[in-house]
Amino acid sequence: MFVSFFPRPKMFFISSAVWAVVAMLIWYLGGAKAGAWFGLPPAAPDAPPIIGAEVFWSPPFLWFYIYYAAAVGIFYAFWRLYSPHQWQNWSILGSALIFFVTYYQVQVSVAINNWYGPFWDMVQGAMAKTAPITLDQFYTGFFTFAGIAFMAVAVSVLTAFFVSHYIFRWRMAMNEYYVAHWPRLRHIEGASQRVQEDTMRFSTIVEGLGVNFIDSIMTLIAFLPVLMRLSTNITELPLVGHVPNALVVAAIFWSIFGTASIALAGMKLPGLQFRNQRVEAAYRKELVFGEDHEERAQPITLRELFENVRKNYFRMYFHYVYFNIVRYIYGQANGIFSFLIMGPSIVAGKITLGLMNQIAYAFSQVTASFQYLVNSWSTIVELLSVYKRLRAFEATIHGEELPDIDERFIKGEELATDHY
Structure with a gap:
């Protein structure tokens, strides 16, 4: 199931988890600030969050993209030299791209949450007539949200297309592996169904569960600090x-x-x-x-x-x-x-x-x-x-x-x- 698509699966998954932890530690212990050396400094601690789609091409985000690509490149180069595999482009680079898009979608949720506060406070002020606004301001707030949402839609459509190919490549790898051993497998109950149907179901489910798990971890990393900050306004249960x-x-x-x-x-x-x-x-x-x-x-x-x-x-x-x-x-x-x-x-x-x-x-x-x-x-x-x-x-x-x-x-x- 895994050896057909990933190089040395047990060692591969352990090394990927260890490398991910190392890369994150480097990032939080100083890597995020290293972008200043290349003209991409982090946001100031007291700077208000950027509201709108432009946050995704702000200097901190651009530096993260470069850092992530470098970390993936190092990991890919190691496995390409250590244990070459015919499906390594899809299993390593394809998985890395899916994880990156998952991170991007979590950041879209953060951007939307940052938009919620100012916009609905503005609506509340208008309805209570304590802070009048113009129609242009109201529509501009929605256009700001639309900019974030349209970018998310475009990325989601392209991602769905890529993931479909990724899953089918995994199925191809399993199919080739099982067919090569077909003389020993043909006597197993439902052998034809397992090769024809279960391989596709397995790759689809594992990809979905894996992405959802990574999404959950990234969401916690992104939103727990937000929830802790907002907890200053809710002190009693x-x-x-x-x-x-x-x-x-x-x-x-x-x-x-x-x-x-x-x-x-x-x-x-x-x-x-x-x-x-x-x-x-x-x-x-x-x-x-x-x-x-x-x-x-x-x-x-x-x-x-x-x-x-x-x-x-x-x-x-x-x-x-x-x-x-x-x-x-x-x-x-x-x-x-x-x-x-x-x-x-x-x-x-x-x-x-x-x-x-x-x-x-x-x-x-x-x-x-x-x-x-x-x-x-x-x-x-x-x-x-x-x-x-x-x-x-x-x-x-x-x-x-x-x-x-x-x-x-x-x-x-x-x-x-x-x-x-």
Whole structure:
């Protein structure tokens, strides 16, 4: 799954994580200020944030682009010399580009949050007639937002195009790898489906989960300081009282509560999803044999196999009921939780409309990052089922013992569904 696309996967991923940490430490310990040597100095500590799309070509951002490209270039050069791989351009440079775009999209969210405060304070002043504004000022505020949004849209469209090719290249790498070992793999249950379909599903899911994980980390890095700064305006929590960094504490508590609830409610789903792949494959395989052999796919056999399919689906439907109840209730409550936290301050008139929107947006970004498992649980369940299927291929190629369920399929034993 990985060795076909990445050079020496275990060492590669460890080295990429270590290099990322080193690059970030260098950046925060002085690298950000080094841009001044090239005429790209960092923003002054007391400088107000730049409002609008021009922030993305300001000197600090331009210097970061150069720094990131240099860090990626060093990492790529090392692996190109140490362990050349036919897919290294896509697996290394392609992954680096996806991570960069993820960083860019997080910065778009920061830019929008910076726009919220001044704009909605201006609207509040106009509505309260305490700070009159002109129509041009009002529309200019929206045009500023449009500039940020249009850049984000353009980058997102181009990224979607690139990611589609990236995923298919990964599928090509896995396809070539498995086809090269096809004589040893053809006897595995559902071998054709695993090569034709599961490779695409695996690359798509892993790419999506990986990008979302990196996005969550980058969002936390970008928005936790924002939330800490905004916490100076919210010093008390309902039912609790005074708490230092109240917004950060509330975000962490709420996210842990949601993650634990979703994980507990969905703990049975991975096994059921995996089982579902098996019973579907057994039914499909018998139908395929029945196309060429009259003695196969007899009504009694098909009824038994489809009964396994039915039982597993009905069991999945039952477990998804309480899983979805927990997930949807938490999702709805998540939308208003930040306003409940701000309730005492709003009633006391301690915050403005712009500040309220900034806090709500930053709070949602931070909680969404902490809720990575909550938002990705269904996808993780699907990935586990695909991984287990492809892992049987890996075991066969390397001469390892197959999982018990695959052994029974090869021997033609009947599937039972009462294990879950």
